[in-house]
Amino acid sequence: MSSSTHSSTNSHQHPQGSCPMTGKTHDFCPAQAGDVRSPCPALNALANHGYLPRDGKNIGPFALARALKTGYRLSTVLAYILSFGSMYILGQFKCLSLSDLARHNMIEHNASLVHDDDNNGAEYASTKVDSKLLKALCAEGGKVLPNRMTLEDAARIRIEREEACGKLDSVHGEIARAELVIAIAVLGGKDAAKNGVDISSLQEWMRHERMPAGWKPDHTQGLYQTYKMAKYVRERMNKAEAQKPSNNQ
Numbered sequence: 001m002s003s004s005t006h007s008s009t010n011s012h013q014h015p016q017g018s019c020p021m022t023g024k025t026h027d028f029c030p031a032q033a034g035d036v037r038s039p040c041p042a043l044n045a046l047a048n049h050g051y052l053p054r055d056g057k058n059i060g061p062f063a064l065a066r067a068l069k070t071g072y073r074l075s076t077v078l079a080y081i082l083s084f085g086s087m088y089i090l091g092q093f094k095c096l097s098l099s100d101l102a103r104h105n106m107i108e109h110n111a112s113l114v115h116d117d118d119n120n121g122a123e124y125a126s127t128k129v130d131s132k133l134l135k136a137l138c139a140e141g142g143k144v145l146p147n148r149m150t151l152e153d154a155a156r157i158r159i160e161r162e163e164a165c166g167k168l169d170s171v172h173g174e175i176a177r178a179e180l181v182i183a184i185a186v187l188g189g190k191d192a193a194k195n196g197v198d199i200s201s202l203q204e205w206m207r208h209e210r211m212p213a214g215w216k217p218d219h220t221q222g223l224y225q226t227y228k229m230a231k232y233v234r235e236r237m238n239k240a241e242a243q244k245p246s247n248n249q
Contacts, residue, residue, distance in 0.1 A: 017053025026050050026071075028210050036099035037209070039108050039115050039127050042183065043098055044069045044209035056098035064096075072186045073217035078226060087153050102127050109172040111165035113157065114182065114206055134206055142201045149188075150196035151229060154180045155236035175228070177237075178215050181229045182221070187212065190219035193229050 006076040012032055019029050026049045031037050036056040037044045041174055043145055046052045052059055053066040065083040068074045074082070087093055089107055090100055102124040114134045118125040140157050141149035158177060162168055168176055187205060188197030201212035 013055040017055045017057065019054045022050060024050075029054060030209070031056070036097050037127050038098035039112065039125060040101060040179070040207045041114075041129070041209050042072070042179075043101070044127075044204060045169075045211055047098060048209050049211055054096075058095050058097065060095045061093075071211075072219035073220050074182075074186070075220050075222040078221065078223045081223065097125070099127070105172075107175060109168060109176060111158075111161045111168055111176065113161060117165050129206060129209075131207075134203065137206075138199050138203050141196075141202075144181075145154060145196060147199050148196040149184060149199050149202055151184065151193065151232050152236060153180070153196065154184060155233045155240065158233065159237055159240055174234075177230045177233050178226065181227060181233060185221050185226060185229055186217060187215065189217075193225070193232075 010021070012035075014029075014032055022029050028048055029047055029050075031044075032054075034055065035047075037047065038056070043052065044056075046067045047054055047056045049071065051071040052063070054058055061080075061083045064086070065076075065079040068079040068082060069076060086101070086107060087096060090096060090103065092100060103124060104118045104125045108125050110119075112133075114129045114137060115126055116130055116133075137157065138149075139193075140160070141147075141153045143156070144150045144152045154177075158180070161176075162173075167173075183202065184197045184207070185192045187201055188195065201215060204210060204212045
């Protein structure tokens with residue numbers, strides 16, 4: 001399982017999802033002309049490292065689950081829930097392309113951490129990471145532990161984004177929390193629930209959609225672990241909301 005950052009600077013194509021420059025390795029190669037990507041850095045990184053078809057197209061549910069297991073060491077149960085759940089929400093039961101995940105208000109949602117809101121009624125939201133939002137996200141980390149993005153930071157960040165963009169409905173609220181929790185859990189390692197994730201690693205992963213240099217998963221991230229971490233973030237958010245002064249006061 002390689003997180004090599006080596007890639008060719010020469011433009012090329014990815015016929016049938018394969019890369020002529022990296023071959024069958026998991027070396028990094030960014031999206032090329034004709035490739036598609038999603039609003040999800042996790043899946044885009046899997047494509048950029050060849051765990052998913054490098055063109056981002058024609059991905060079946062078993063291939064998606066296998067990539068999540070191999071690239072991030074998600075448990076079989078969690079990988080299958082994410083894979084088949086995504087296809088169920090999209091109404092695509094045979095295969096999907098990464099760009100399908102940009103369909104607004106299906107899985108993709110407003111108040112994203114690093115993407116602009118879709119305020120123009122477009123069917124597909126932007127998949128481009130907003131550098132200002134990413135910088136703001138990373139600046140909000142480190143409040144609990146130096147240079148670390150913790151679950152406490154995650155709760156505060158989610159509150160601030162929804163204050164700025166509007167509160168999410170319950171389904172998209174859970175999706176939004178899970179996105180950040182899984183990123184912290186996987187990139188932060190087996191002690192991420194307590195110690196969070198290194199902010200520079202998170203920034204590299206989100207900005208370049210590339211596995212951080214020298215990183216490799218050190219544990220299997222399971223459904224129950226993920227549930228507990230997301231529940232913690234939700235409870236911290238609810239507590240903070242309850243402590244706000246009432247508008248009637």
